Amino acid sequence: MKVTIVGVGQTPFNRNCGVSIRELCFEAFKDALEDLNLTPKEIDASIICSAPEYDRQRSPAGLIAEYLGLNPQPTFLAESICSSSSTGVKVAYSFIKSGLHDIVAVIGFQKMSEISSAEVQERMGRGADIQWESPFGPMMPAGYAMCARAHMQKYGTTEEQLAKVKVKSGKYSLLNPKAMYRRAVTLEECLKARVIASPLKMFDCCANADGASCMILASEEKARKITDTPVSVVGIGAASDTQSTTGRANLTGLNCAIEAGKQAYKMAHITPKDVDVAEVHDCFSIAEIMAYENLGFCKPGKGGKLIEESQTYIGGRIPVNIDGGLLSKGHPIGATGGSQIRTIVLQLQGRAGKTQVDGAEVGLVHNIGGVGLYGNVTILKR
């Protein structure tokens, strides 16, 4: 029995949504239900995906399920920081495949505007090991900056190559009405921007955002009644790594992504060459370059070259993040994975508009939690 995604939805991502978390989630849910032959009552279960402590509501799963009319159906919170909604998809797949449920809604959200930027940083810091790493102060940019330095050192990757990831992102952001930053940037602008954590500069870093995403999964049988264009979940991979970067064997790649990718390719019976379009977790420009390598889109160390040669643009070897990615869309933690999957589902349904990849049949989503703490890869097929 196949498990499919029948509907996807997303709010615009922005700096200050001005609504409550329940309203934010409702908007994504409504967007996902659009055009589907489905009512909330028919949804068997929901999974709410979010990282705690950015807003004040504790245990938001029940609150959101209630507001969306998904009550008394079961619900709970799934969390793996920035990859929470990919985790949600994995659980939803299992719920359906195991026969426990037929139709499951996965709703990811984050409202980061309720607290100050300093508070956001403090909470992010406590995502690292609070006994052995957090006290020394490394934040997310520092973790990825270390990866960038190691990558430059070992492979000769350049700051220009990093900047080119953002140039691509900016170009495609203009075509994504739900992106937070819709603006093309030049290589020069990127290179001259202020340093955040050397060698990462402002345009190498994604930004906190408010937003929600929603995916509706259904068994193949139920999917037929709900939509004409279901997309199959054919590969799922997930892995973890040490909580602190100090525990890693090397910093030039993310082992959790390599492991998750292997699992997903094996389950889908495909190789990296079969992927027509991909979304990767570009929380920082270096993360996209490492993703190219960790997913086998190129050999280790050749990620910088891949973007330099524009091979990840539409028309290149493998189009990546052609919705603008996290760098332009913004990164509302719990909602991000769902937004990535939405982009791929729209591609495979042929509904991606001006960014449509001709004949896209197989799509891949790579979603990371923390500095390579949790890796999730999902492969979808038309």
Place this chain on the structure above:
Amino acid sequence: MKVTIVGVGQTPFNRNCGVSIRELCFEAFKDALEDLNLTPKEIDASIICSAPEYDRQRSPAGLIAEYLGLNPQPTFLAESICSSSSTGVKVAYSFIKSGLHDIVAVIGFQKMSEISSAEVQERMGRGADIQWESPFGPMMPAGYAMCARAHMQKYGTTEEQLAKVKVKSGKYSLLNPKAMYRRAVTLEECLKARVIASPLKMFDCCANADGASCMILASEEKARKITDTPVSVVGIGAASDTQSTTGRANLTGLNCAIEAGKQAYKMAHITPKDVDVAEVHDCFSIAEIMAYENLGFCKPGKGGKLIEESQTYIGGRIPVNIDGGLLSKGHPIGATGGSQIRTIVLQLQGRAGKTQVDGAEVGLVHNIGGVGLYGNVTILKR
């Protein structure tokens, strides 16, 4: 293909464990692995169950998986407040049944001693709807006190009957070396204790605690190599209700428990009469009485009479909470469901010592999150 529980473990529950969350979880994990033919490397995935904000570590799943040697296997945090580890079991069941994983560890923990009692109350308050209920101040005892009042009003339930739940709990607590309060209490003591939220007095309320629990689930096939006494998961039910008590149709029972029970009985193809031994979520004495009714151990309104007639003692119609229950064991939120399941697994394996129910073949676990916000029922069979 059957899904089984092959191992269960638990730390002692107490007021101030004095160790870090990783050490707490390690102790429960080690206890679960005891006597099993299994190494951490063979465990495919872990699910960490805990309610955030009681300790400072954010996204503890990766940290705990790492410390337990469950890395690079996937992990994530599952949360439904006090029923988090029952949710974890549901997900683990799905992971195995769907074929994604073969052996899954579910680790529940809570370390509530890192913050003050007032801070614990504040966080519990934010588990209710923070826009529409929390601001008016109702805490957990108040929610269940309203249930008790409604139950007394509608069914004539008495304070003596409530107290008798604790008298039973105290009696069995003496036989549970891992319980926080190992002390028999008299009916008089209960009735004279200070009022917490009328009609609930001190002994009607469970207490915050530190603790961890662990369950190892495996497919039937893998189970054979791991242990001679696997216990099958034959029924799973889960449901939700409104985040706030103000949204409920009535307060004399918990609809989420009724719904979850129905699902679990149906899946297990049994009726309440077939249950030989049960663990119910007695966070407050009234909760146990409502559970009797919501699970069909007696008719609605007859729960007070059931305890009055000692029918839930060993030798009665259906022995309930004969490990002391939350009232005596203490309630380390994320660990509680796992502790309940541990008790039932030991019963079905014939390893329950002085509290062994002769010939116990079918056991039930009822685990609630919030004031009836999340209901989880798990049915196990020898």
